[in-house]
Amino acid sequence: MPWSFDDNLPIYLQIIQILKCDLARGKYLPGEKLPAVRELAMEAGVNPNTMQKALAELERDGLVKSQRTAGRFVTEDKEKIMEVAKTLAYGEIARMIDNISSLGYSTEEILSLVEKYLTQSANKQ
Amino acid sequence: MNENIEMISGGAVVSDTVAEIKNIHKGYHQHPVLNGVSFSIPRGQIVGLLGPNGCGKSTLIKLMAGLLQPDQGEIRINGFTPGRQTKALISYLPERTYLNDWMKVQDLLHFFADFYQDFDLERARQMLQNLQIDDKQKLKTMSKGTKEKVQLILVMSRRAQLYLLDEPIGGVDPAARDYILSTILKNFDESSSILISTHLIHDVETIFDQVLFLDQGKIVINGQVDEIRELYGKSIDGLFREVFKC
Amino acid sequence: MLGKLLKYDIKSMAHTFVPLFIAMLGMSILNILFFQNEWIAALIGGGAIMAGLLIALLVTTIVMIITQFYHSVLGDQGYLTNTLPVSVDTILFSKMISATVWIILSGITAVLSGFILLAGSALSVDFIAFIHTVGTFFSQLAALLASDLTQTFWFVLTMVLGILLILASIANELLHFYCAMACSQLYPFTKNRVVGSVIAYLLISIPLSVVSAFIMAGIAALDTFSTLPTSETNPLSGLCLMFFLFLVSTMLLNVLLYLPSRYILKNKLNLE
DSSP states (O other): OOOOOOOSSOOHHHHHHHHHHHHHHHHTTTTTTTOOOHHHHHHHOOOOOHHHHHHHHHHHTTTTEETTOOOOHHHOHHHHHHHHHHHHHHHHHHHHHHHHHHHOOOOOHHHHHHHHHHHHHHHHH | OOOHHHHHHSSSSSSOOEEEEEEEEEHHHHHHHHEEEEEETTTTTTTEOOOOTTSSSSHHHHHHTTSSOOOOOOOOEETTTTTTTHHEEEEEEEEOOOOEEEEEOHHHHHHHHHHHHTTTTHHHHHHHHTOOOTTBBBBBGGGGHHHHHHHHHHHHHHHOSEEEETTTTOOHHHHHHHHHHHHHHHHHHHHOOOEESSSOOOOGGOOOOOOEEETTTTEEEEHHHHHOOOOOOOOHHHHHHHHTTT | OOOHHHHHHHHHHHHHHHHHHHHHHHHHHHHHTTTTSSSHHHIIIIIHHHHHHHHHHHHHHHHHHHHIIIIIIITTTTTHHHHHSHHHHHHHHHHHHHHHHHHHHOOOOOOOHHHHHHHHHHHHHHHHHHHHHHHHHHHHOOOOOOOOOOHHHHHHHHHHHHHHHHHHHHHHHOOOOOHHHHTTTSSSSSGGGGHHHHHHHHHHHHHHHHHHHHHHHHHHHHHHHHOOSSSSSSSHHHHHHHHHHHHHHHHHHHHHHHHHHHHHHOOOOOOO
């Protein structure tokens, strides 16, 4: 099943985002070898050149390292990956806050709403 | 057409070009189909040739395959004008099934291996096996969909320089479409290029590097997919619907 | 490449011709078994069946040759044939040679089954006598040829020229068909390609028969004036000259049919 993409953004940017999520979630562990570009491209249902571009971008960010013959590996640097997870989380929070504040809630109200939600869902479990 | 569109040209600078099309004109008995089409296909790219039905996509592909001669203009495939040499370099999938009904699948494999030095018999056998198509089955007894798959397998089993695929996903169900696209991606390698014509863009656009919009015999948009998405803030499909709005 | 193409072209017609050949030969043999003691019935009844089969063979041969070319070069299969890395000449020659092979095989089958039929009816009369007659014919011919080397020379020459003339005439018929079908790629024949081919066939027949008539007249004139067989020249020499002239003129017509066919397939191809 190919990955699903948003219509409005360049595909390579969306691939970067998806791969970053995969790293944060631990789908690929630090130091683990990544599948070959062709395999990833097949899995995503995208052009190998586009996948290549996305991986090159991740490489520039230091999240993956390529070793000439052996292939591409996830960085050993766990902090870097945690940094990625944090950035992604902040992104999600920012989007959520934006949406809620557009409903007319103030910062304090949002904070208490979130707290209330979290305690409720903790109780349910 | 807006001026920005003309500015996007080819995108990435690639020194090696597989196909060069210069100012092609072609008409059938006074009725013009192509009016000065120019573009080039860089090596290692998948190019989408997009346009509504009857805009000249098939004609353009037939010209490149050497099935038609242009009225005016020049076509170069790896530096050669279409002819015997280029036919050995091009793997062409027409819109029709061109297979001889009395033949068995294995006859076809031998036929392709006989005529095309770049035919990879093992790869073809493997793909047929994956689809559980029997070597000894006659084409006459196959459904249209299976015949189309056999034809795609034959075409994609060549290690060609340029693949010309005319509407490979027209009129097939979604499962077959996924199979076709993954077959194309699986067999594509960096030293070759693929030109795919289609009028069904959604779900396919992610496999293109570059797209060409053909309208009334002219190329109206030519650019890298991600550049177009960035510039217009919409998908190729969305842009297509806008450009070809009725 | 010609060899490879030829292999497939010959094969692709085999699945129609081979069963037909078997049917013809089988019928002739059955004929012997059924009418063993009534040779007149055998000759008449068998003859009627054989005549039917002969007509079937003739019609099949012509239809196969036409449809084979049309489907393989100008129909859907043309998308494959015309994108093979081979020249138009290779394609045309492969079609001509494969068709000729099947025409000759059809001819051989017809002769063979006729022979079986004759042998069958002769069987009930006197098979030994029949074989003897055939044997005598060939031995006398051999004796005649052996006795005179000049005679042998003219005989062989006549045979060779005769065979070449037959081949050239077959090619002529084939090219007439091919050229007509190639014309279906041109406007206005593209409107209905099959009807277009038939019209083109008839249209080509006109100049073709005019040119042949002129050649015939020329040869006839030449023949009357210069090669009246005299006591000194061999009676076969006149025939040889005539065969030779026919051969040259047929080949000329063949070139006149080949060139436009080649031009159209190369430059004006316009598949549906």
